[in-house]
Amino acid sequence: MAWICKKKWVIASSLVLAISLFVVLVNYSEKPYFRLQPMLGQSFSPRWMSSWQHKVARPHPGYVSVPKKELLKLSCDVCSVVSSSGQVLGRGAGAEIDRAACVWRMNNAPTQRYEKDVGSRTNLRVVSHTSVPLLLHKPQHFFGPASNGTVYVVWGPRRNMSPDGNGLIYNMLRRAADDFPNARIYVTTDERMNYCDNMFKRETGRDRITSGSYLSTGWFTLILAMDMCKEIRMYGMINDTYCKSEGYKKVPYHYYEAGSRDECAEYILHENAPYGGHRFITEKTVFAKWAKTHPIKFFHPEWQLS
Ligand SMILES: *[C@@H]1O[C@H](CO)[C@@H](O)[C@H](O)[C@H]1NC(C)=O
Ligand SMILES: *[C@@H]1O[C@H](CO)[C@@H](O)[C@H](O)[C@H]1NC(C)=O
Numbered sequence: 001m002a003w004i005c006k007k008k009w010v011i012a013s014s015l016v017l018a019i020s021l022f023v024v025l026v027n028y029s030e031k032p033y034f035r036l037q038p039m040l041g042q043s044f045s046p047r048w049m050s051s052w053q054h055k056v057a058r059p060h061p062g063y064v065s066v067p068k069k070e071l072l073k074l075s076c077d078v079c080s081v082v083s084s085s086g087q088v089l090g091r092g093a094g095a096e097i098d099r100a101a102c103v104w105r106m107n108n109a110p111t112q113r114y115e116k117d118v119g120s121r122t123n124l125r126v127v128s129h130t131s132v133p134l135l136l137h138k139p140q141h142f143f144g145p146a147s148n149g150t151v152y153v154v155w156g157p158r159r160n161m162s163p164d165g166n167g168l169i170y171n172m173l174r175r176a177a178d179d180f181p182n183a184r185i186y187v188t189t190d191e192r193m194n195y196c197d198n199m200f201k202r203e204t205g206r207d208r209i210t211s212g213s214y215l216s217t218g219w220f221t222l223i224l225a226m227d228m229c230k231e232i233r234m235y236g237m238i239n240d241t242y243c244k245s246e247g248y249k250k251v252p253y254h255y256y257e258a259g260s261r262d263e264c265a266e267y268i269l270h271e272n273a274p275y276g277g278h279r280f281i282t283e284k285t286v287f288a289k290w291a292k293t294h295p296i297k298f299f300h301p302e303w304q305l306s
Pocket of ligand 2: 242
């Protein structure tokens, strides 16, 4: 009798196991259909939105590795995106930042000595072509084994980033990839650079080039994060009216450059530069608009988004 009971139990549990296995297989085999949607040149269509709900890593055609040109594969649940602004200083958000599935930073913003405010993990850095030489000042730190598998996504104009041997910055990255074969270095494709320009034109009605401006690393970071993160938690970014608000806090433009020009002075200088400036304030207006349709939240300072 006991033997029969045992047999029944084995059959029942095998059945349960088989059904679970089937459910798992069906789930996994469905995901690629969502992941094959092309991303480039799409506006915020319902199909684009639907990709938010699926956090399986899809190869992104806008970013290719150096030198092999493999597509960037990445996906995160919650992303902490840490701005390089002095706003982060003294807020003690480090532990909260580190709790996210992925921690993103920009350029060469350090964590050492600032862990309490900015956290210590780094999964990805979005890097301006102009900051690449700064990373190469500390190649072991950024690209060696101590870099903990950090992914680098570099953006820049074609003249610097061309892989045909004439791109000064691309050549530097290529040498870094030779020296550190395990470094995960990606560059933004020409098509993706154009896409980011077109987003600026669509959102502001102004042509990025004829209006004499450069997009900021923050712009490229948010566009990438909207594709890769299910939820974005942005730390230390001010809103578009901050510098006009009464008694605003004067902080260094970069948290790691004490004594540099204060953030608002830098922003206003750039916003009004006839050429060669970043339109930081205009970009913030656009970010607020994106945050209405995407899961983006801003902390330290907090943004009131209706
Ligand atoms: C890698 O992780 C260690 C331990 O958390 C940390 O001390 C180090 O700064 C990290 N390296 C980088 C480049 O983030
Ligand atoms: C923008 O920031 C200022 C200063 O922190 C604040 O008073 C204002 O409410 C914020 N506006 C929005 C829309 O978040």
